[in-house]
Amino acid sequence: MGDRYDQLSLEERCTIARLREAGQSIRQIASAVDRTPSTISRELRRNSGSTLGYQPGYAEEQARARRWSGTRLERDDPLRQTVLDRLAAGWSPEQVAGRLALEAGRKVVSHETIYRFIYAQIRRTNEGRWRLYLPRAKFKRGWRRRRGGSPALHIKGRVPIAQRPAAAADRANPGHWEGDTMLFAAYGQVVLAAHERSSRATLLIRQPGKTAAQVARQLEQWLLPLPPALRQTITFDNGTEFADHAHLQRQGIRTFFCDVRAPWQRGGIENAIGRLRQYLPRKADLDRIPPDLVEASARAYNNTPRKCLAYKTPAEAFQLLHFKCESTSRLPPG
Helix, strand or coil: CCCCCCCCCHHHHHHHHHHHHCCCCHHHHHHHHCCCHHHHHHHHHHCEECCCEECHHHHHHHHHHHHCCCCHHHHCHHHHHHHHHHHHCCCCHHHHHHHHHHHHCCCCCCHHHHHHHHHHHHHHHCCHHHHHHCCCCCCCCCCCCCCCCCHHHHCCCCCEHHHCCHHHHCCCCCCEEEEEEEECCCCCCEEEEEEECCCCCEEEEEECCCCHHHHHHHHHHHHCCCCHHHCCEEEECCCHHHCCCHHHHCCCCEEEECCCCCHHHHHHHHHHHHHHCCCCCCCCCCCCCCCCHHHHHHHHHHCCCCHHHCCCCHHHHHHHHHHHHHHHHCCCCC
8 A cells, every 4th residue: 555645636525434334443444445544534634624524525625715815816915916906997808818928928817717716805804895896896796687588578568679670670771769767876766768760869867766667758759759750669678667559559550579698689779878888888867967957968979079960969860850751741742
């Protein structure tokens, strides 16, 4: 029986537990697993539980925990500080890892290591501030599913975007809208947005709440005064604030919903909200800003020339569409 200093395997620990349960001595167990008696004695002394005694699974976890010396970022103080400084400056873990590799001429640390380090700190310290080092400041990685499944399951009469008429996908045809809400750091603060796909005109208003009835009433106030040709369809994501879409259908406005997790299917309003964030950042407290800032933001957006409109503004393009549609609607029937 030769001396061996490599770590015990889980299979060996199972054998030790079985023989120990059968009343075998330490020397008999050592002979059975081809280990020294001192190895078996040390294993039983260090990895036995106080109540259940020696259990192979528990022993494996204990041995692994003692071997773990921390991640690279926990061992290397200068590297950790460099990574945290660059994350705090707004860099993503991938950008930090890539830049470090460029500067050193070799791989220094992977972006996965950085992500794991940040999330390990959240779990270890129970401090959510660590997530602020990450671009999206998420508490957990991956999709965050709601209990009860997708909100789409709770929207009655939901019509998928696949059934939307082809004309609605063509920006050359006016009267097709997209709806969404802008949310902010303070709970309950909501700005409702509606975007006309052809002219890129966007309407904004602060909402007193996010209930489906409130949202449907405001959309009706915006769209119903328009000529019928300018209020044909409107497409939403699957937020439950649009669950009262049937109210708009009764006014002759057809409603459609994106596929689950596919907000890009309403690319117009996603782009508009992204541009509007320069005036209304997510961290803004709407109770502390001038009351007319939301309206001023919409005005600034709608009066900015757009290359896609041959450098006309959305306001000018929408006014032209409104004039054409209103003139056409007033023509006597042929």
